[in-house]
Amino acid sequence: MTHIVVDPVTRIEGHLRIEAEVDGGKVANAWSSSTMFRGIEIILQGRDPRDAWAFTQRICGVCTTVHAIASIRAVEDAIGAKPPPNARLLRNLIIAAQCIQDHVIHFYHLHALDWVDIVSALEADPKATSDLAMSISDWGKSSATYFKGIQDRVKSLVERGQLGPFANAYWGHPAYKLPPEANLMAVAHYLEALDWQREFIKMHAILGGKNPHLQSFLVGGMATPVDPNHQASLNIHTIAQFKKLIAGAQEFVSKVYIPDLLAVASFYKDWAGIGAGTGNYMVFGEYPLSDEADPEKFLPSGIIRNRDLSKVEDFDPSKITEAIKHSWYEYDGGDDQTLHPSQGQTKPTYTGPEPPYERLNTDGKYSWLKSPRYDGVPMEVGPLARMLVAYARGHEQVKGLVDAVLGKLEVGPAALFSTLGRVAARGIETKILVDKIGDFTDELAANMGKGELRIHDNSKWEPASWPKDSMGAGFHEAPRGSLSHWVHVKDGKIARYQCVVPSTWNAGPRDEGETPGPYEAALLGTPIANPEQPIEILRTVHSFDPCMACGVHVVDTGGREVTRVKVR
């Protein structure tokens, strides 16, 4: 039995540590630990709930919109604010743009190097690379000269010994299966994607003033005025800018991302049988299509258990609980207790080894993440869950694309429950969204045309208009999965705040019944060719797209008063 520690797990947001036992060339046991804690919910105590979005937004700068969205929805739920139609559309645009950009960055910049060997690209024949590229896509940049230029550039990095961020990785590992030409093509697209994401995210700069950390969210609506006749508002010029950026995204996703995904996946089909994990999937649903109380959503909510696509249960928020037996927190009722987030209670109590340490005590508490459960069982959340629920519910576009991808790779639906399934689902979702986001733009333009310019529910802006004591919940599908914020507003201030986050669902430790979380379950049975270079662990963990700063949160029920100068 070999004990492996991967810390830091790189190419993720935040601080993640994986410990694993390898027996007979396979992972026999795995522990996922988050090693950073800030206490943002403690900091929120006693503050103005209209400010909460800006605080929670800083939980993460990668998925920089998600905690702001969940927060304003939670506070609106608590105080009864009703955002007008334009606010819904602006939010849908922001959410979809975030998801598209985030997925592309994940594929190329956070995940690709687990599958693509940069050093092998040096051996590629540029002409053959060009032929390969042209055989899978009519993307413009595909000449032999172009690929030769990229190859020379990599060569000069290697020759000068200045590999920078690419130094000392697992290059040459036998688990890399792509031919040199596919590697070279992927390296070229890694660099192109770096440029593309910078350009596409101007969507967010227009809608939120800047990215990261957009600044146009408001409880009750959005702060971006809409008026076709004013230069300082979102106007018809803005609509044209959106259309241009969206067209660029459609082209990049259809001609670069999806073909690359299929090409890479075709060499790694064995990974369709690895990394399944819990087999339970949860989705809250996203992209409200109307302004009613319980609107239809473009991507539907639902629960799938035990990989059974023939049954989708409706999601019931009352079934969420959190355990802390293996987390560095305490509950008043003891470590075996589990609590619903609206009653959530947490006192951070570090009981791990004093740093510097070599090993965590995994029999005891070993993570800053809690263990969220739905109806007592772990749930995987994220693009795979969303695509599975939509597929099982008969969503037309999702079904069409999933079937097309499975057909192309010559595998059945069971292949989706895997590391490779997660990678594919993320690509499929990106394609679905670049094709959908234009509808939100058109609807916004139509509203401008008919003089519907409202962006905010002013009737609930002043705290005097709020209930004295109320609770609210906000649900959102972040790129990495289902996110919920829970807020208790009392006398115009935050009395309690809690976030139950995608990476907590996926990366959380064992629960009070010793059932492993989704990462831990997915790693079981993963083949490890060389324990000194556990690239296989990275593949499965990265397939979830970890976002650890998001995952760590804490609530203080003590109602601690915040000492601050009131500037009013």
Next chain:
Amino acid sequence: MGKLQSDFRRELAARGVSRREFMGFCSAMAVAFGLPKGATAMIAEAIENNPKPTLVWLNYQDCAGNTESFLRASKPTAAEVILDLISIDYHEVIMAAAGHQAEANLRAVVENQKGKYIAVVEGSIPTGANGAYCTVGGRAAIDIAREVCGNAAATIAAGTCATFGGIPAASPNPTGALGVGDAVPGIKKLINLSACPMNAQNMTATLVYYLTYGDWPALDKLNRPLFAYGKSIHDACERRSHYNSGQFVEQWGDEAHREGQCLYKMGCKGPVTFQNCPNVGWNDNTSWPIACGHGCIGCAEPDFWDKMTPFYAHIPGFPGFGKGSNIDKVGFWATIGVTTAFAGHTLVHLGKKRMQSGKDTPADPNVNPKGGEA
């Protein structure tokens, strides 16, 4: 043409960056520094002829927002060349290596390039729980930061968390979080690039300045480069004329809001915030928060999560505010008012910080907000 210069030109060509684009970039940088026209050629020459310095980027109590901001360094594409001009040997968010191999990369820089490399820190550093609130490879963040920043030629604190403690240090600072200057006293050269996140433009400009002059830009008393933090948002704001004319947004989405009038009454903190947002904008100068319709939240200032909140409360009221009054005077009194309020708070907060961070951590004598000089 020297060897490095021809290497560099080849590299530019390989990246599809034309000479013209590169010169355009250098000229933008000259403007950012407020340098005369001839400086463009000087910047270009320095960038082409100096060897690539090594940079290591440390992430602690962070959200990776500054990393993401850095990745958005805007066109001309030559800005991206900065990524190539600097050899980034350690950066957990983008590096290929993981675990022991990643740690070895960092160790190699500290050992082999002692006193020569640049360290960037993103995120605050917790001092509570013996360092257990943030560990990397089993080591406490503060331990690693002491070693890595202590041996660097210079340390750049990227973003308000690394600069002033930021959100983790907001009251009641549950983890005893500090900015890098407070957590690791005695750093050889500290450059603070505050804002949440920092603007990529200011990071690239700072690095280009270093590549050009072999030295760092002039700093204010909070260690922030004057070229980026020398002026208040309010002074350079495109909506300043509305403020001067007493034209204010009263409700989100009203006619004044749609026309782009002043957001002062909606809580804008531009008058007490020092940064160059109005000049350089965000995301390739596509927009910036006030242009987008929301007030400034003061994110470049120390302790803004405590001092600038509630975000929607306008900075202190004063007699005679409104149309017809002498607005320049009004603006002056508003600033004085908020400064006084902050100064009081600063004392409370400093005391608290001292308590939470333990005896051996000196309080920063410079915590007084820059707004105090307005």
